[in-house]
Structure formats: structure tokens, C-alpha cells
Amino acid sequence: MPELPEVETIRRGLTKFILKKCIKKIDILCEKSFQGEPTLAENHTVKSLRRFGKALIIDLDNQISLMIHLRMTGQLIYDGKERYAAGHPSENFVADLPNRQTRVIVKFNDGTLFFNDQRKFGFIKVLPTAEIKNDAFIKKLAPEPWDMTSEELFNRLQKHPNSCIKATLLDQTIICGLGNIYADEALFAAGIHPERKSGLITKDEVKLLLDSARRVMEESINSGGSTMATYVKADGTRGDYLEKFAQVFRKENQPCPKCGRPIVKIRVAGRGTHICPHCQKKEHHA
DNA sequence: CTAGGATCCTGTCAGC
DNA sequence: TGCTGACAGGATCCTA
Numbered sequence: 001m002p003e004l005p006e007v008e009t010i011r012r013g014l015t016k017f018i019l020k021k022c023i024k025k026i027d028i029l030c031e032k033s034f035q036g037e038p039t040l041a042e043n044h045t046v047k048s049l050r051r052f053g054k055a056l057i058i059d060l061d062n063q064i065s066l067m068i069h070l071r072m073t074g075q076l077i078y079d080g081k082e083r084y085a086a087g088h089p090s091e092n093f094v095a096d097l098p099n100r101q102t103r104v105i106v107k108f109n110d111g112t113l114f115f116n117d118q119r120k121f122g123f124i125k126v127l128p129t130a131e132i133k134n135d136a137f138i139k140k141l142a143p144e145p146w147d148m149t150s151e152e153l154f155n156r157l158q159k160h161p162n163s164c165i166k167a168t169l170l171d172q173t174i175i176c177g178l179g180n181i182y183a184d185e186a187l188f189a190a191g192i193h194p195e196r197k198s199g200l201i202t203k204d205e206v207k208l209l210l211d212s213a214r215r216v217m218e219e220s221i222n223s224g225g226s227t228m229a230t231y232v233k234a235d236g237t238r239g240d241y242l243e244k245f246a247q248v249f250r251k252e253n254q255p256c257p258k259c260g261r262p263i264v265k266i267r268v269a270g271r272g273t274h275i276c277p278h279c280q281k282k283e284h285h286a
Numbered sequence: 287c288t289a290g291g292a293t294c295c296t297g298t299c300a301g302c
Numbered sequence: 303t304g305c306t307g308a309c310a311g312g313a314t315c316c317t318a
Contacts, residue, residue: 002311002312003311003312006311032294032295054312069312069313070311070312071312071313072295072310072311072312072313073295073296073297073310073311073312074312088311089311100296101296101297117295117296118295118296118297118310119294119295119296119297119310119312120294120295120296121294121295121312121313122312137313159288160288160289161288162288162289163288163289163290164289167289167290170312170313171313172312172313179311179312180310180311180312181311182311183311242311249311250311269289269290270290270291270292271310271311271312272309272310
């Protein structure tokens with residue numbers, strides 16, 4: 001679920017709570033959700049929090065790191081004097097913890113970090129800091145949208161000329177950080193149909209697409225991610241940031257912000273996909 | 287090699 | 303009510 005903006009939001013938020021704090025104990029409630037030797041991290045202090053694409057890294061003071069990938073339904077909830085929750089939005093943000101979906105508990109002196117994950121696709125992994133760059137997932141990651149030119153993206157798209165552009169945008173070895181929400185939002189902003197073949201997108205369109213990807217993710221990061229920490233508002237109601245942020249994602253049957261015609265939900269690359277069929281054309285027209 | 291589909295897992299919701 | 307299938311903010315593995 002969480003895409004680059006959400007993970008970056010988690011990184012920034014969590015930094016405030018656990019930087020320079022000591023991990024006292026790690027409890028593993030679900031073996032599948034944890035890889036490596038947990039005791040290597042115990043009684044060591046958090047030195048830095050980094051992010052590579054959608055992967056979060058917590059570096060400790062003993063050359064050991066925790067690598068966390070939330071995949072579809074992962075969430076990190078820090079419960080101390082106050083609660084900070086981010087990741088897959090759900091009732092867990094306000095629920096009693098641990099609960100049925102809690103997979104790993106990381107105990108600090110003055111608070112507790114809960115790793116919840118309904119579908120168990122995500123994980124926490126302990127490894128030497130020096131080994132992160134050799135991790136299979138990290139090693140293959142493409143640059144983030146801000147770290148590549150539109151010429152470079154254009155060239156990379158030619159590696160999968162017959163794939164739908166949406167599938168290519170979701171491929172983290174082509175461009176990293178986009179997931180289902182921001183792929184749909186970026187394609188809508190650029191006026192490109194998700195089923196367009198990646199090899200048939202013009203250089204001008206690629207420039208527009210890259211600019212759009214940067215912009216939709218920047219807007220989200222600046223607003224605290226679509227699943228922001230303030231998901232639970234002061235009055236106890238649940239904020240739905242995605243509803244305000246998204247132009248097309250989960251907006252089927254609602255009017256297109258550009259032309260007013262209804263947004264349609266289709267299936268592309270095995271994923272639910274939201275488009276305006278009028279504003280996003282399959283063929284390029286000069 | 288590519289492209290697309292199945293798969294991991296739990297939970298919810300629409301439709302009968 | 304109870305059942306069934308579809309689907310879900312990700313990535314990998316398998317097949318043709």
C-alpha cells in the first residue's frame with residue numbers, strides 16, 4: 001500500500017520519536033514477518049532513518065540495520081506519550097495494541113513500535129548495514145523520479161516497449177517510488193492512457209509524465225502522505241486525505257476534474273485503474 | 287529475453 | 303442470514 005510519499009512521511013515522523021533511542025527488545029508474533037536475528041538489534045541505539053524507494057531503513061549504532069518493507073497492508077505505529085501512526089490506513093491507527101494484526105513489537109525505553117500487517121506481505125529484516133546495498137530488492141531499484149531526466153526515463157521505457165505504461169511505471173527497476181495511486185494520478189495529470197504501450201510515448205509526453213509523477217508525490221509528501229499521521233483528527237473523526245488529494249484514484253463515477261465526464265475504473269496490469277477515458281487517450285495525437 | 291498471470295495472506299464487501 | 307467471488311496503495315515467481 002504505502003508508496004514513496006507514505007514511506008517518506010513515516011521516515012520523517014518516526015525520526016522524531018526514535019532517533020537516538022535504544023531498542024530494548026524485539027518480540028516476533030509472526031515468523032513470516034521477520035527475517036534475521038532480532039537480538040542483534042537489541043540494546044542498540046537508532047543512528048539514522050533512511051529510505052530507498054518504498055523501503056525504510058533503520059540504522060543502529062553497531063553496524064546493524066533494520067530494513068522494513070510495508071508492501072500492501074503494513075503499518076508502523078509508535079505508541080509512547082503520544083501515538084504516531086502511518087502506513088496502510090485502518091482502525092489499527094486508533095485501536096488497542098497489540099492486536100490480531102500485530103506481527104512484530106519493537107520495545108524502546110519510553111515507547112513501543114508496532115509493526116502491523118494484515119496480509120503478511122511486508123517484513124522487517126535484520127542485516128549488517130554494509131549489506132543493504134547488496135540486498136536483491138535494493139540493488140535493482142531504479143532512481144527516483146527526481147534523480148533522473150526525462151531523456152533517461154524515455155530510454156528506460158524502451159526496455160519494455162510492448163508493456164502498458166502503467167505496468168512499466170509500477171516496475172521499481174524502471175522508476176522507483178510509484179505505486180497504484182501515484183501511477184494513476186501521474187498518468188491522469190499527463191493525459192496518458194494507462195494501456196498505452198510504453199514504446200509509443202513521445203519524448204514530450206515522457207517529460208510531462210515525469211513532471212507529473214514528481215508533482216503528485218511532492219504534493220503528497222508536503223501534506224504528510226495520503227495516510228498521514230493526523231489520520232485521526234483531534235475530534236476523534238477519521239480524516240480521509242486520499243479523498244481530497246486524488247483526482248481519479250477511487251473516484252469512479254465521479255466527474256473528471258478536467259472535463260466533467262465520469263471517471264471510469266478499469267483493470268490494467270492486474271490492478272484496479274482509474275481513468276478519464278476522454279482526457280487520457282490510448283493513441284498519441286499531435 | 288519479454289509480457290502477463292498466479293501467488294503470497296487476511297479481511298471486507300457486493301450480490302445472490 | 304449465509305455463502306461466494308472479487309478485490310485490495312506490492313513484489314516475485316512461473317509460464318508461454
